[in-house]
Amino acid sequence: MIKKLSLVCIFMLIALNIFSNPVKASSGPPVPSADSAVLMNAVTGEILYAKNPNNAYPPASTTKILTTLLTLENCELDEILTVGEGPAQAEGSSIYLLPGEQLTVRDVLYGLNLQSGNDCAEALAEHIAGSVENFAEMMNKRARELGCENSNFRNPSGLYDKDHRTSAKDLALILKELIKYPEYLEIASTMTHIIEPNNKSTETRYVWNKNKLLQPSSKYYYKGAWAGKTGYTTQSQHSYVAVAERDGQILIVTLVHDSSADYYQDTINLFNYGFSNFKTNNFINKNEILTNYTLNDNTTIPVIAGDNFFYTTYVNSDSKASFKLNLLEETLNSSSIKAGDKIGSADILLDGKTIGSMEVFSGADHVVEQKMLFHSASVLKVEDKSINLNLFYIIGSILVFLLILIAIKNKQILSEFFYKFKRKRADN
The missing domain is CATH 1.20.5 (Single alpha-helices involved in coiled-coils or other helix-helix interfaces)
Structure with a gap:
């Protein structure tokens, strides 16, 4: 009896200890093995996790997302491209393009993104800019326009060059822009693409998607993954970029300079962390009424948002964004205001801190009563x-x-x- 009572007491003490000190799930993010890593909200551009985000390393073939972006910005997919001598002799991965071969830009983009063809990268560079060197100048200019501050691109493929470097944050900014193109998402999510025989090649080429996050048979298959790009050279080590969506929220993961080759699992861990802990909130859409503003003559005009505005909060947060108007008095005091006239800007606030701003416009004509x-x-x-x-x-x-x-x-x-x-x- 004494032993039974003792056991009961022990169990009661254990139970009391459990209920009085409940186990808390770890809210900390996973730590990837890559030397530079970023988890970004693809809609807002907010960085949800970062590890040395601005440290620049050789990115290997993840470079090709910028080559793809410039191609989509400067070419039609059905344009005919003629392969030069240089691309046909490109080092590294290849789909074995032939000198003088004529293909569509679309086919070459499939070879670039699915098979990671360095010959495809150089062929696109020459087609767009006339030379690899000229194309590298275009790459750096476009990167700066996107806000990349730690990048220097020397070639379109990612072949190792001591001066060819970028960071996880810069790659995230490039991928954020690239996923605006449905053509890219279609190409990057295709499992197999066929390149038909042409003027130089009598054989049908097949290119396969190497991205394991998109392969249903892979242990790394990730439901909701849209696209991604691997990269590896001996000197550059492993790099990887990917984008995925869940419940309307779109996230980007970029990993640069990973010696352990754990980038697939690290990406999955970061996606799970991001989707479980954060949510994307829609503050207002472009051309919606932000508020109605009362003018000096006691009449009102609708103040219209100049752009969409989204922001990120923790999933359990009740915080709501607000705004502060900064209106142009000279415009408001003019004798007439036309619909569509810019009348100032609005700061977007969250918990008292400015998280962004947008231009605002008049939503109606208004003539000041004389x-x-x-x-x-x-x-x-x-x-x-x-x-x-x-x-x-x-x-x-x-x-x-x-x-x-x-x-x-x-x-x-x-x-x-x-x-x-x-x-x-x-x-x-």
């Missing part, structure tokens, strides 16, 4: 009439006075005439 102006004009008109009337009176008075003078003068002349006439008769 009551005071009309009144002043009326007074001027009345005054003008008064002046004209007074002038009429003055001129009339002068004329009357002159007529009276003339009449008086005439009366004197007539009197003298009759006086002289009477005297002359009397003398007769």
